[in-house]
Amino acid sequence: MVYMGVDLHRRFCYLTALDARGQVLWQGQVANDAASLKGYFARWAEPVEVAVEACSFWPAFVVAIQSQVARIVLVHAQRVKVIASAKLKNDRVDSATLAHLLRTHLLPEAWMADLATRELRQATRLRVSLGRERTRWKNQVHAVLHQQGRRPPASDLFGRQGRKWLAEVNLPPMARHAVDTYLGLID
Numbered sequence: 680m681v682y683m684g685v686d687l688h689r690r691f692c693y694l695t696a697l698d699a700r701g702q703v704l705w706q707g708q709v710a711n712d713a714a715s716l717k718g719y720f721a722r723w724a725e726p727v728e729v730a731v732e733a734c735s736f737w738p739a740f741v742v743a744i745q746s747q748v749a750r751i752v753l754v755h756a757q758r759v760k761v762i763a764s765a766k767l768k769n770d771r772v773d774s775a776t777l778a779h780l781l782r783t784h785l786l787p788e789a790w791m792a793d794l795a796t797r798e799l800r801q802a803t804r805l806r807v808s809l810g811r812e813r814t815r816w817k818n819q820v821h822a823v824l825h826q827q828g829r830r831p832p833a834s835d836l837f838g839r840q841g842r843k844w845l846a847e848v849n850l851p852p853m854a855r856h857a858v859d860t861y862l863g864l865i866d
Contacts, residue, residue, distance in 0.1 A: 680727075683695070687732065691709065692711050720747040731752070731754065817865060823858055829848055
């Protein structure tokens with residue numbers, strides 16, 4: 680069995696491969712793209728177990744290598760730091776530490792969400808982010824009205840009565856443009 684620790688970055692991965700006794704078989708960088716990763720993992724004749732810290736781009740890494748390795752362990756990044764706190768921190772040390780902890784079965788694993796769950800999470804993040812933007816735009820409408828000394832008569836400025844008032848309120852051209860633009864974005 681080959682035990683592989685991976686320090687994952689956007690453009691490259693730093694990998695350390697250990698044998699069952701803990702001897703380093705290989706250390707170095709591999710480009711973080713599917714073709715390069717597949718080529719690298721195809722070179723191993725023995726089964727390979729891989730440990731990679733959970734980060735925002737682990738799914739693409741897993742998809743690229745999952746058919747070529749025996750097991751992938753997603754590591755809980757905060758818990759592994761408690762176990763393997765080192766004065767010297769760099770890619771080589773981090774990947775070697777992950778490989779050693781994998782080999783000795785001491786890795787704190789994180790749950791590896793399936794594709795359906797990752798897609799639901801992404802949809803939720805999108806909705807939350809759009810909701811925050813909508814709130815920002817509504818606040819901007821309120822700010823423009825405040826700057827112009829206009830007070831809406833309706834308690835809900837963006838409800839039916841408030842929208843009617845917004846369409847009819849007399850504003851200078853640039854303020855009108857700003858309000859209309861924000862309303863378009865909100866819609």
